[in-house]
Amino acid sequence: MKIYSSRVEVPDYEKWNLEDIYTDIEKWEKEVRKIEGMAEQLGKYDGAIHDGKSLYEFLKTKEELSYMLNHVHAYSMLKGDEDTRDADAQALSERVQSLGVKVGAATSFFMPFLLELEESTLKRYIAEEPGLKYFEEDLFDSFRYKAHVLGKSEEALLSQLGESFSAPASIFGMINNADIRFGEITSDNGGKIELTRGMYAKLIEEEDREKRREAYKAYYQPYLQSKNTIAATLAAAVKTNARMAGIRNYPSALEKSLFGDNVPKEVYENLIQSTKASISPMHRYTRIRKEKLQLDELRAYDLSVPLVKDVKQDIAYEEAFETMLKGLAPLGEEYISILKEFKDKRYIDVRETPGKRSGAYNLGIYGVHPYILLNHRDDLDSLFTLVHECGHGVHSTLSARHQPQITARYSIFVAEVASTVNEILLIHYLLDNEKDLEVKKHLINHFIDQFKGTFFTQVMFAEFEMKTHEIAEKGEPLNVEVFNTIYESLFREYNGDEIVFDEEVKYGWSRIPHFYRPFYVYKYATGFASAIHLAGRILKGEKETLQSYLEFLGSGSSDYPLELLKKTGVDLTTPEPINSALAQFADLVEEFAKA
Incomplete structure (x- = not known):
């Protein structure tokens, strides 16, 4: 890279x-x-x-x-x-x-x-x-x-x-993107260099455990140094949300956030309850990770390293784009032609550079076209990020193409469906076209980790948001200690008892920008569950499902999001889509355990 x-x-x-x-x-x-x-x-x-x-x-x-x-x-x-x-x-x-x-x-x-x-x-x-x-x-x-x-x-x-x-979000954005200076790590020639986010994403997957530990400590160093400032910033954001809900006569901040999409709070609560009721495969995967890494103690910096060795893939951006086109071919010619435009007409900003905003996003602009920000690192994760954001981009394109301005902007609730369907189609394409058994095991491992990050981690975040807002609504204090206690407890509950906690674990809340957009992250999980259902049927060649899905992508906000999803055959007012996704996760863990 x-x-x-x-x-x-x-x-x-x-x-x-x-x-x-x-x-x-x-x-x-x-x-x-x-x-x-x-x-x-x-x-x-x-x-x-x-x-x-x-x-x-x-x-x-x-x-x-x-x-x-x-x-x-x-x-x-x-x-x-x-x-x-x-x-x-x-x-x-x-x-x-x-x-x-x-x-x-x-x-x-x-x-x-x-x-x-x-x-x-x-x-x-x-x-x-x-x-x-x-x-x-x-x-x-x-x-x-x-x-x-x-x-x-x-x-x-x-x-x-x-x-x-909006000041708390703006302040955290400046801290996180402009002011943060990570600690130093040891370079290949033995000297000391300052860690970057791109380097961290690579190093936390390194087979060399000491490199992982060093990167982990350096990454969290500025967050621990700024813990009180960030805690005060997050507390201000949460309290503002809670107070605005009360001022506007909503029963809670959660219900205020769900109101615009007309989503009953039971959908949010059911997501958390169903996930925790079926958390044992997640705990089993943590145990498998410890066994495969042959560790006496499993720590947080061991949770991202691939469990199948010597198959790390370098995927140049050009190759990643071509792989995306092949993997998403089941979505049809119109879909693929839109994707090609993104690259040919320079809608995408690809590389990480100093000062550039971290992460990735799609911004649809009605009357122009989407723009996609990446920090591409020429690896498998970057391929999935490209595919994810292009899912949002095509969603923006088709909604703008088929809807007037008033209904062209789709709800965030349905946005994650479009991005995650792409990821599911890609993983199936990669698995179907890979002959090397070790690489296949690596891809299954990647799929499990993707499931963990997009579903389980987001549900954990969603519960963290719910708990912190409930505290604010009671008028009780929010500070570093409160955030640490809640986060550490949830991290153990979702990941299991096999992990030995370093000091940094409980500060995980301090680095999450999504917490400044209240009750947003749960939509990743509901979107992932919906996407698993839709992608499975599309891969089976169900033309009716494909047609209803493409119509869904062109629907913008012409109906409430739950109703739009029902037209594709996904009903999130029932536990079925969540339970179905959790059952697939259990099957993946079982398959990986036997591999």
């Missing part, structure tokens, strides 16, 4: 092309000024909507503004993520944040106004103005929020505080 010391060194074909959004910063500036003017214009509708015509004009202008705001936000975000140390890019993001607050303040009157209307009045407005048909379903869906929207002055005040409410 080539390590780049600056972004300039990366070839253009491995960097995204942001000129598809704005060809230069002047065009971005011009759009920002236009949005500011439109925000003022929207504010003038406060108290001036009296008929269908004025309601339509407001909604049409608001949608046009939203379209532009999404573009200026996307550009500033993508630019900033290229190098989180870039002060100019940070300034763009700060301007967009302020702009969002202005727009929020200008339009904050609308929901209180709408929810004060009688349904008969709204129906009359729609009858008066044909253009309102486009907004009709969205308008009536807003009535679900009647009990949770405050008065006009209170909503205006909350919108003004938007930046303050």
